[in-house]
Amino acid sequence: MQNTADLLPKIDSPTLPKNKPTLPNYDAADRQFVNLLEMEDLDKTVVAKPLLVSDLESAIAVAVRSAYQQPEGDEAAHLFLQRLLYRINRLNLFWYDDLRRYNNERSHYLRSVRDRIEAPWQQWEIAQIDVAALQNIEDVKQALRDRAAADVNPELTQIDRYLREQMTEGGYRHLLAIASFDGLVEASRVSRIIGGAGNEIQSTLTRVLIEEYGGGRLARKHSTYFAQMLAEFGMSTEPEAYFDIVPWQVLASINHNFLLTERKRHFLRYNGGLTYFEIAGPVAYRNYLAAAQRLGLSQAAMGYWELHIREDERHGRWMLDEVAIPLADRYPDEAWELLLGYDQEKSIGDRAGLAVVRSIQAATIKGRSGAGA
Missing domain, CATH: 1.20.910.10 (Heme oxygenase-like)
Known part of the structure; x- marks a missing residue:
């Protein structure tokens, strides 16, 4: 019998940043993410300027906890996370649109964001099935x-x-x-x-x-x-x-x-x-x-x-x-x-x-x- 865990990504869930008592501005974080997608050489920029994504990272961590680790998942958190995932996933298909939208289609940072959302989300989804x-x-x-x-x-x-x-x-x-x-x-x-x-x-x-x-x-x-x-x-x-x-x-x-x-x-x-x-x-x-x-x-x-x-x-x-x-x-x-x-x-x-x-x-x-x- 195969272990259910074999069906899930092997990624540790992010920890919630300390001293963050207020909810993040998900709309602002989403807009920031859209700008990051078309940035020239996103991976090098994130390494050189980690503070550039600090608010986004905080928003993701809070949203993951709010959506998947609470008895009643927060609707705004669900929406924010699924929007991020979709924006990354759609890069796998060509839409005959602005080519700059695909600047970072193989970005390690985007893959990291996807995996850190996808793993707890899929664990949450599969827990609802016997x-x-x-x-x-x-x-x-x-x-x-x-x-x-x-x-x-x-x-x-x-x-x-x-x-x-x-x-x-x-x-x-x-x-x-x-x-x-x-x-x-x-x-x-x-x-x-x-x-x-x-x-x-x-x-x-x-x-x-x-x-x-x-x-x-x-x-x-x-x-x-x-x-x-x-x-x-x-x-x-x-x-x-x-x-x-x-x-x-x-x-x-x-x-x-x-x-x-x-x-x-x-x-x-x-x-x-x-x-x-x-x-x-x-x-x-x-x-x-x-x-x-x-x-x-x-x-x-x-x-x-x-x-x-x-x-x-x-x-x-x-x-x-x-x-x-x-x-x-x-x-x-x-x-x-x-x-x-x-x-x-x-x-x-x-x-x-x-x-x-x-x-x-x-x-x-x-x-x-x-x-x-």
Whole structure:
């Protein structure tokens, strides 16, 4: 039986600086970090001028303690840490933007920051899953099939009904703004697991990626359909345009997938998670489609959801039958990690979904208040 600790980074958590009774200014620390990212030769500068990052370092240490070592994690700390992680992780992909943004993509200092946040965060995440129970499941393939059967068409929840029956057009726009953060560059992380030896599993993953990318034709790429929805409302179609309203729970979902795709040791976990994502995706998309239809929106304002419902239903079957099950056969001793990835993706996704709905509701109340002022 494999030790759970083997799945986690071997990094000591930072200690909280002494004599820091007040909370740091996370917004100021975040702005400082953005400036550091584009600095010429960041590593040499930090060594020569360590005081330059002292406030940032203090903010990180306080935030790690506040987010992951307290019974009730501080929301501001979670948001600050997940924003830092995302800013580092997105350097692994090219966005056709200002080349200076990649000046420090291999910085040792940035890697240190990432590891010191990622380790306690992942320990916190995995503590919420009963790993021992997963390790003791004898028939992993049946467990995967059972999960898929339950998640492909579940009973409607209160969140589902709110989206379908109560979300306003303003709320729908807010949903698009948050979803655009991933929707405009979707499937990018899948590309990180395609390389390597060829076999049937790799071929299936490649088919999923090719369909997400429209077979190499921009007009058919899924992100193009998402951009069309945004354009229909006169919203920005630039990636990351709505960064400031993205809940930390959504950023955590994205960062979690960055971690799993960047570390090949987590290949099984990622594919277990991707299996859940493709199986359960149409459930969420049907909610959004039903809301758009109720609101009487145009076809362009909802076309992405229809496309995804059709294709992800097929992708879910592919992932279960042609990726997850064959991986369980190929790696019988580690097959439980597929279940870990599946269950974590579901848990993290549910948390993010709830956060998005709360954000929509808050924006709707704020909009009504502003309209009545």
